[in-house]
Amino acid sequence: MTKRIEGARGTTVLGPLRMPFRVEGLTLRYDRPFRPLVDMLEPDGDGFRGRATVGGRTFGTFELRPEGGAAARPPLPPG
16 A cells, blocks of 8 residues: 655555545545545654544554655644
8 A cells, every 4th residue: 555645635545446635634534435534643753653544433554654764754734
């Protein structure tokens, strides 16, 4: 699985499946038809730890690390 994020938009790529999402702070909200999916992120070193949820229930966890190292990490939202 790969996540590509540019600004306020991104895509999760899982094999042939492409799932677009919006970045809202530390939350990734998927577009239709994947709208029930929400990824919750927490800063972790030079990347993030993530929880994949459906309807608020966690069904998986993941690590999100920048391909280019720490310099490629997106800035954290204020607050």
